[in-house]
Amino acid sequence: MGQVYSVTERVVDAPPEQVFDALADYQDTRAGLLPPQYSEYEVREGGKGAGTVVHWKLQATEKRVRDCLFTVTEPTPGRLVETDANSSLVITWTVTPAGEGRSKAVVEATWTGAGGIGGFFERTFAPKGFSRIHDQVLEQLAAAV
Secondary structure, X not given: OOEEXXXXXXXXXXXXXXXXXXXXXXXOHHHHHOOOOEEEEEEEEOOEOOOOEEEEEEEOOOOOEEEEEEEEXXXXXXEEEEEEOOOOOEEXXXXXXXXXXXXXXXXXXXXXXXOHHHHHHHHHHHHHHHHHHHHHHHHHHHHHO
């Protein structure tokens, strides 16, 4: 078993506070940013930033569906960390300035992968799949702000 890691980033034409607020708004904005791989989205507690508990199913591949229950923390300004209660998956969103009125949004996903040959394929292909999914979220985010 090994750590699997995916990172995706995008420069957004909006100030960091606006971008972060949109990402941290699980109650209203976030659901509209999600591509078709997400289903059964439901805010169970909170709804804005730290303390939010949110559920969704993620169709990672044609045959693999993750049932996710995330608790959200904000360890530092401009950073959201979503920790899944059902797996080792942790998704970190970081928003930083990228020039006048622009932001850099970075999403990192990490989890403990399978061992053996299955783990090899997971470490090889899953990061690319997660990156494609997160790129769609960032594209919707850029359009929304």
